[in-house]
Amino acid sequence: GAVVSQHPSWVICKSGTSVKIECRSLDFQATTMFWYRQFPKQSLMLMATSNEGSKATYEQGVEKDKFLINHASLTLSTLTVTSAHPEDSSFYICSADSGGAGELFFGEGSRLTVL
Amino acid sequence: AQSVSQHNHHVILSEAASLELGCNYSYGGTVNLFWYVQYPGQHLQLLLKYFSGDPLVKGIKGFEAEFIKSKFSFNLRKPSVQWSDTAEYFCAVKRQGAQKLVFGQGTRLTINP
Numbered sequence: 127g128a129v130v131s132q133h134p135s136w137v138i139c140k141s142g143t144s145v146k147i148e149c150r151s152l153d154f155q156a157t158t159m160f161w162y163r164q165f166p167k168q169s170l171m172l173m174a175t176s177n178e179g180s181k182a183t184y185e186q187g188v189e190k191d192k193f194l195i196n197h198a199s200l201t202l203s204t205l206t207v208t209s210a211h212p213e214d215s216s217f218y219i220c221s222a223d224s225g226g227a228g229e230l231f232f233g234e235g236s237r238l239t240v241l
Numbered sequence: 242a243q244s245v246s247q248h249n250h251h252v253i254l255s256e257a258a259s260l261e262l263g264c265n266y267s268y269g270g271t272v273n274l275f276w277y278v279q280y281p282g283q284h285l286q287l288l289l290k291y292f293s294g295d296p297l298v299k300g301i302k303g304f305e306a307e308f309i310k311s312k313f314s315f316n317l318r319k320p321s322v323q324w325s326d327t328a329e330y331f332c333a334v335k336r337q338g339a340q341k342l343v344f345g346q347g348t349r350l351t352i353n354p
Binding site for chain 2: 130235
């Protein structure tokens with residue numbers, strides 16, 4: 127199947143700093159990518175839908191200025207957590223739509239720990 | 242709002258037992274249905290999906306699921322589980338034509354050898 131890669135897989139940062147997470151589709155072009163957040167032992171909560179070349183669509187309750195999403199190319203979307211705080215610590219997962227059968231392919235996830 | 246409900250939060254079985262994990266959704270229109278699995282420390286992988294046609298779909302690793310439209314359900318089944326099936330299982334629903342995939346809460350499956 128198609129491969130989606132996230133980087134970094136884990137990151138520790140100090141409170142107040144910004145962290146960028148990359149999501150790449152390695153063997154296909156993804157016009158649409160999605161960013162999810164997963165709390166321990168909970169489900170994936172959709173944060174935003176990222177469309178190549180346009181602004182991301184954020185879900186209700188997700189702060190646009192805090193979670194900056196950029197989808198500059200058909201193979202790369204980035205999530206930047208700005209001015210991170212300990213409550214932003216979580217597992218962030220991206221997925222990409224190959225545009226084929228409607229199946230999404232998921233990245234390995236990025237675990238963010240804010241001290 | 243569209244929602245997906247998985248009835249079991251944690252299921253514990255012995256090897257060779259039969260498995261059924263429940264999934265119900267609330268949207269009344271045409272939907273695409275998915276089951277994903279997340280093995281410990283790994284990313285989500287697609288087990289199976291339903292778009293149209295035969296409501297009984299077969300996936301990888303011996304899993305199958307049945308779409309019952311009247312019950313808004315898409316339960317996952319496996320006749321005989323293995324220790325390696327220990328994982329988190331997520332049901333997900335997408336409204337046909339929509340971009341968003343909505344996940345259920347997940348069911349943690351533990352198989353005792």
